[in-house]
Amino acid sequence: MSMKVKKKEQQANESIKELSGSGMLIEALARENVDVIFGYPGGAILPTYDEIYKTGIRHILARHEQGAIHAAEGYARVSGKPGVCIVTSGPGATNVVTGIADAMIDSLPLVVITGQVATSVIGTDAFQEADMIGITMPITKHNYQVRSIEELPRIIKEAFHIATTGRPGPVLIDLPKDVSLASGLFDYDQEVVLPGYQPTIVPNRLQIRKVMEAVAESKKPVILAGAGVLHGKAANELQSFAEAYQIPVVHTLLGLGGFPGSHELFFGMAGMHGTYTANMAIHEADLLISIGARFDDRLTGNLDHFAPEARVVHIDIDPAEIGKNIETEIPVVGDAKQALQMLLEEKTEPADTSEWRRHLQKMAQEYPLWYKEDGETIKPQQLLEMLHDATKGEAIITTDVGQHQMWSAQFYQFNKPNRWVTSGGLGTMGFGFPAAIGAQFAEPESTVIAVTGDAGFQMTAQELSILQELNLPVKVVIVNNASLGMVRQWQQLFHGERYSNSLFPIQPDFVKLASAYDIKGIRVDTKSDLPAALNEMLAHPGPVLMDIRVAKDENVYPMIPPGKGHHQMEGVKP
Template sequence: MAELQKKNGIPPIQFGEEVTGAETLLRCLILEEVEYIFGYPGGAVLPIYDSLYGSYFKHILTRHEQGAIHAADGYARATGKPGVCIATSGPGATNLVTGIATAQMDSVPLVCITGNVAQSLIGTDAFQEANITGITIPITKHSYFVRDIRDLPRIVKEAFHIATTGRPGPVLIDIPKDVANEKAPFTYPDKVEIRGYRASLVPSDKEVQEFVKAVSEAKRPVILAGGGIIAAQAEKELRDFAEKTRIPVINTFMGLGGFPGTHELSLAMPGMHGNYTANQALLNADCVIGLGARFDDRITMGRTKEFAPKARIVHVDIDPAELGKNVDTAVTVAGDVKSTLAKAIPLAKACESEAWISQLKEWKEQYPYKYKKDGDVLKPQAVIELLYNSTDGEAIVTTDVGQHQMWTAQYYKFKHPRSFISSGGLGTMGFGFPAAIGAQIAHPDRTVISVVGDGGFQMTNQELAIVSQYNIPVKVAIVNNQCLGMVRQWQELFYDNRYSQIDLTCSPDFVKLAEAYGVKGLRAHTPEEAEAVWAEALAHDGPVVVDFRVAQEENVYPMVASGNTLDQMELGDD
């Protein structure tokens, strides 16, 4: 903390000094080593913003509260640190709800600070009053309503502790205006003690021994590595364990980057739009080792009895509520995957699975991701391949939700954790672009690419103002098929080509839109143009929007239709 204060010129904090609730909040954030705040002011948070005036904090004024929370989310996912956002009462607070739910579903640590009307007005339907703590109870790890300034330091300390320990998630602190204006001597607790909250981390020796025994007995094992690998910073342990045991690794959508996509043991992503080999591995494995994965319906297809029908399920998760929730398990370990693997590696031995690995290698060679090229027609898959090849897989890539999201997961081979940032559980359109802003702020020296659709981009494209104002060099790649692509694909396949309300041909000229914000705009219609404009975009030292005009009726394959099982994959028209 002392180094951070010296680096940023923060004056020493005087304990015992009488300060307002707003100043108390900011001092607490300093002690939690917060540097960036994303937010949008309003009447109920004016005391907080007045205290922010001239302060050390780097505040990013987004153009919508949803942009603020998605940017804080992107910052958190890119760093592992909690993201912080502020919104005013009423509509300001409720505009955070989608972002809070997004973070909750994907286990992202956020501390969301909202203002509220004075306590004397609570319950009177006062101007811009909303019960935001009540609204967010189902989508936060915890919500606080601050009634007394003397409770505020403890609440902030607890909020950061809850958000970042155990299974990470968002915490909301709602501060009435009278509490923000009230004064009290400043204090801050040294430690957190919350009755009933114990973030279990280290598994028991017995659990680890049972885990190792189950793995050692397998002849056709496969690891299903989820987002918990990344949250626990267990990528090294996973790689060491996989290489020592010679067990192939499947990364869930949220786990992409937790194990290198270029590794010989990588089987890529499973599920609805997963790799043929990954799905076959799950169907034929005799042991599926779930590490920080939820076994959600995009992998099991909701047909849990038919999922991995030949396998014993071994499940490691820091959240005991996930163990046995979606699939029947033979062995469970309630604990942090990093600690579990660290204790398991010395006990583990190489599995007798070379014949199994040989079979998987054969499937990988026979059924890779593929698409049909068509002369000068720019295919969306080719765009993602271009992004990957031009960056050697070293960029941080954020996505919105839809077809482009799946093509990115398929064709960009993520090598590192925290390099793929996408809304997995909630599937939030509008997430990708502001999340890229947060990721770029967190890593100013890395290439950050926001892959978005022409639909989702229009939900938060007002945040172009931020990248222009602060010269944040995010590269926006719009996979523009002039329609709601994933909806169109489902309507084609399951609704007899009845295209209902998916036409986006009246979207703005994205190049002119970018230029209106003072951002460089480029466009490509053909593979040749795509290479040229993308090279120009990467060479530019500021933000760029590239409008890739791709084939409109291209579908995402492989695909397992809803209600089917993993053995009922459609590999595509070819």
């Protein structure tokens, strides 16, 4: 036997050691280069927390499990690495269900470890037992319940592999307490072998050529770029492709930042509250190239009116999305980066799109985003414009769902990837603030601002404790209109102005709430005071909470009403 072979065997033997189940978990996290965990302890997961205490791995104690998993989502969205969340069994585990569903629909890589009662009492309605496999099966990419110490290393390794490859998503590991206490041999060098899971990364070359043939023939092409461009780290390739063939680009809500917002080829966000030009570009296009977007209803409007003149190319790593909602003429299954690189390799003579681009540019000038100023009243659109100017568009912006989310998407221009963190498909109130905490851990040197509504902030406001404890410099900007703003807007427009349980006549004093956590609080009521207040917030080295009182009856426009198409937007021009 050669010395080289002996050395390899020795190294392999040294990597195999006896550990407890909890020790295996922490060792595996270290092997996966996990630098931070978000979680909350409890009885069934205590052996793991004991191991965290011994090893000193960085753990961020949320004050509610929902805060922990949204923080893990924010971390994953900004870093591109899997977010890790650890909670206990029963209510601890069920409290992360919303975050798991949110990550699933928005394709965020998470590994969620839930404690579970001992295997001997599973199924007996034991104290703090919940069937997490049954509960999370529809909302995870995959889930596991560990039944023996021998299978734990394999399961952890597979979980990280599944969460981060193909279309990213959450994977849950349900860890019974007796397994976490048991001891066994830890071997983490084994290869992942999953014959039933082989995502297609490299597209079919013939399909790529068909796309380029369509590009050469098109007079009015449009690229619709979704979050898949960001997950695939394909922003540079997207820009190169659009510039090479002078193709206009529009974004989905979650795709913002995948193409520079200031670029002359960019015409805004498409969908229910997108720009008029972006939606009309889709409506009038003769070729629609969708990259990493899933054609959800808030993007498409009435399917009977969606891209009626266009040949549809759909590039997506998830074959289940292709043809699901929109009939596709040229399907391309594969990674966005790989697909765009192959498109750039397949050079063709570009069609002349100059007239098409001039048409869209004229439309953008005639029908811009707009709002009416009202003296010293702060309009939320103004707030986002001023915030963009104050941060030079460099901040990481996180939001909940609702009016403030749409105004942020419309008026804060994103020129770089992974600056925009929001809850898209599930539309989760309470997401924005803890997601900002995760984003700050992902990029400690960046300015992170949670733009949130007064209602959504109150759902996870307890996470102010993390800011206080760690002096974490997250800035919280509450767009305070004393209501469930989007609910109130829909009640006004579609329910006869019957404002059922959507208005807040009494609110907490948010500045005093910040003070209770020893955090700087600023309240702004007038437009003239806003620029200085924003600068004060940004200059402060620690956390800041701003309560900004905006116009209470302002609505988000333009808007595609329910059941209408892109060409039937309302509120386009004042």
